[in-house]
Each structure stands twice: as structure tokens, then as C-alpha cells.
Amino acid sequence: MSSSELISALRDAHKTHLTQQLQNPDHWQTLMSQASASLGDTPIGKLVDSESLSQVVEQWVVEANSAQGLQDVIVQTTEAVLQAAENDDATVGELLSEAHFEAVLEKSLQLKALREKAIHAGMNHPLVSEMVSEMLYTGIKNFLLEENALAKLPGVSSMMKIGRKSVVGKAMGGMEESIRGYLQKNIRETLRTGEQWLNKQLTNERIEQLARDGYRRVAPLKPADYLAQIPNGTVKDLVEQGCQIGDESARLDYTRRLISVGIKAAVDALCEKTLADILSGMQISEDKIREFTAPALAKGASILVEQGVLEPFITWSLDDFYESEACKKALESVNS
Structure with missing residues (x-):
């Protein structure tokens, strides 16, 4: 078998293996466990660069000039939530x-x-x-x-x-x-x-x-009795105005300054805390998170496979290595 044929076979086997793994809840459980073990007792402040994070968010606010693209999504989501609330018998108490x-x-x-x-x-x-x-x-x-x-x-x-x-x-x-x-x-x-x-x-x-x-x-x-009195079209009008206000505020130096200060303060507050500390404070364990997160991630990967999205992405990411000179040289050194 030539080097090129061996590389192709290894790449295909790797792609199949990785695709199957990503659809397996146990793989995600192991992956998250390994990530947690690797982080260990490292304070979050040492894992996050507040300055870089602040710059990314600030640039996003500056460059993403409008919320209009999400307006229909916000309207549909809000109306669905309000509709559900109108049919709910929960009381204020x-x-x-x-x-x-x-x-x-x-x-x-x-x-x-x-x-x-x-x-x-x-x-x-x-x-x-x-x-x-x-x-x-x-x-x-x-x-x-x-x-x-x-x-x-x-x-x-x-x-x-x-x-x-x-x-x-x-x-x-x-x-x-x-x-x-x-x-x-x-x-x-x-x-x-x-x-x-x-x-x-x-x-x-x-x-x-x-x-x-x-x-x-x-x-x-019941809040439902009052929500039912909201006139039709109110949500759409409010979302439209909210998007316009959001667009204007995002362009202000004032907004960017507050975002920068907020991010730095958040990272500083988390500086000495570990992931375990935070989860303990939230009264939830890593095991519990893995319990409901791993199946959801595996199911999400399966849907991406069914839609033909995941495999092309895996192929692209693996090609970066298997078609590289580093891979070819490694095989040549083994064969020699």
C-alpha cells in the first residue's frame, strides 16, 4: 500500500470513528470528565483573559450594527411565550x-x-x-x-x-x-x-x-387574565422599537465602556473561584450536568449527521492534517 493510499485509509477510518463517537453519549461523558479533571483546581481567572474577552465583545457590539435580523425571531418567540402564559393557571402568589x-x-x-x-x-x-x-x-x-x-x-x-x-x-x-x-x-x-x-x-x-x-x-x-388584555400587534411594535434603541445604544462609546468594565469586573470576581466552587454555589454537581448534557450533545450530533452537516465538517478538519506535509513525512519515516 502506497503512502497516499495509507493516508486515505487512515483518514476515512478516523472520520468514521469520530462521527460515531460524537453520536455516543458515553463519549461526551468521558470528554467532559476529562475536561473537568484537566481544569482541576485552576481558578477561572487564570483560564480567561479579561482584556481579550472585552475586546472581542466590544468589537462585536461595534461591528454587529443591527439587531434587525433577529427581529422576527424575537417577535415569534415572545408571542409564543405570552400565548403559553395566557393559558397558564399560575397565580401571582x-x-x-x-x-x-x-x-x-x-x-x-x-x-x-x-x-x-x-x-x-x-x-x-x-x-x-x-x-x-x-x-x-x-x-x-x-x-x-x-x-x-x-x-x-x-x-x-x-x-x-x-x-x-x-x-x-x-x-x-x-x-x-x-x-x-x-x-x-x-x-x-x-x-x-x-x-x-x-x-x-x-x-x-x-x-x-x-x-x-x-x-x-x-x-x-392570574397573570394570564392581564396578559390576555394586551392588544394584538403590541409585541411586534415593542420589539421593533427595542431593536432600534439597541442599535443606537450599541454605537455609543458609553455602552462599550460599560461592557468593558463589566467584563473585567466579572473576571476579577471569578478570579479565585474554580469551576467546582461555582457549581457548588449553584447547588449543582458536575455529574448532574453531564447526566443531562451528554445525551443532548449526542442527539445534536446525530441530527447534524442526518442533515449531512457534520461529516463534511469532520472531513475538512481531518484533511488539514492528513493532507499536510507533516503527515506524509511521518509515514515516510515509519516506512523507511
Whole structure:
């Protein structure tokens, strides 16, 4: 057998062997076990170059200029998930247990300074100013008209007695601008009073009472009942807007800086941890991961073989060696 024939036979046998291995769950089990043994107690920080990883992600963000290509996939996926959620009988109480709710509430109550800032910002928003001003004006107008307050003024009551009730309406109309002007001029003081009242009322005890009462009301409710009220086309519109916002934010230096800092911080945090440490913290073992991962990988390889994708790839990767000068020289040295 010539060297070229031997090389061809070895390559074909290697391809067949590798193709069969990749479809065998036991092979994946062994492969993952060997990888785990090789890593041993090596901290992840020594296996990952944070700088290189950051550069790769940053370049990906820069070069992948649009999320539009995945828009249809995101829409279809989201709609399928929402459809399933609409048909699910799970309640809010099942999704957020009372114990978890209490833990979140406890942390929220510690944010008093943030709460006061939020109240201040809300009460000083122009929309709130306009709303409060309009509410006060409407209340004053209704009091004067519906409670006949103007009719009690000297001179007005006599007019009403002789059937001239329209005088009251006209008088109110003439006062409209002056009342609105007064309210607008003094609205800041009114809102400041409202802010002080809210801060005084929203004590931790009061918030606890309101929050627990709200939780007990919504705990038996089903998210499905509310999801069913989402208008058709909402998901598509939101995904379209989300993709556009994502495209714009990806081009910002601000985004890339945050990604870089985030990656470095993540690697630094993992620097002294081993894979075993992380899995232990996640309350799962390597054996358990291999148990459900190996069959899935083997099944995936079988599908790739059925679709005619895996074998050409294996052939290409093996040809890189079997057609190389290094392989030919190795065989020649053996034959000689």
C-alpha cells in the first residue's frame, strides 16, 4: 500500500470513528470528565483573559450594527411565550411567595432617602403641577356652583330669588381667570405641602400595611387574565422599537465602556473561584450536568449527521492534517 493510499485509509477510518463517537453519549461523558479533571483546581481567572474577552465583545457590539435580523425571531418567540402564559393557571402568589415578598419589602423599606427623592421629583413634575392645579380649580368651581356658595353673598341671593340664577354662572365665569392665576402662582407652595404630607404619611409602618394589603389582593390573581388584555400587534411594535434603541445604544462609546468594565469586573470576581466552587454555589454537581448534557450533545450530533452537516465538517478538519506535509513525512519515516 502506497503512502497516499495509507493516508486515505487512515483518514476515512478516523472520520468514521469520530462521527460515531460524537453520536455516543458515553463519549461526551468521558470528554467532559476529562475536561473537568484537566481544569482541576485552576481558578477561572487564570483560564480567561479579561482584556481579550472585552475586546472581542466590544468589537462585536461595534461591528454587529443591527439587531434587525433577529427581529422576527424575537417577535415569534415572545408571542409564543405570552400565548403559553395566557393559558397558564399560575397565580401571582405561586410566582412570588409571601416569604420572598416579605424579603423584598424589608429591603425596600430601607430605601427611605431614595423614597423621599422620588416623591420630591414626582411632586415637582410639570404634569403633576398642572393636574393638581386643575383638580383644585374644579373643586373650587363645583363648591361655588353646586353648593350655592355665591348665592349666599350679599346681593346675589336677592337676584336668585327673582329668578336670575344665570347670574351665578356668569359671576363664576368671570372669576375663572383670577382663580386659575392664583392657583398657578401658589402651586409650588401647595405641592410642597403635599410633599410634606406624603413623607409624613408614608412611614415604614404605613407602607408595610399598604404593601401587604396589596399583595394579599393580587396573590390569588392570574397573570394570564392581564396578559390576555394586551392588544394584538403590541409585541411586534415593542420589539421593533427595542431593536432600534439597541442599535443606537450599541454605537455609543458609553455602552462599550460599560461592557468593558463589566467584563473585567466579572473576571476579577471569578478570579479565585474554580469551576467546582461555582457549581457548588449553584447547588449543582458536575455529574448532574453531564447526566443531562451528554445525551443532548449526542442527539445534536446525530441530527447534524442526518442533515449531512457534520461529516463534511469532520472531513475538512481531518484533511488539514492528513493532507499536510507533516503527515506524509511521518509515514515516510515509519516506512523507511
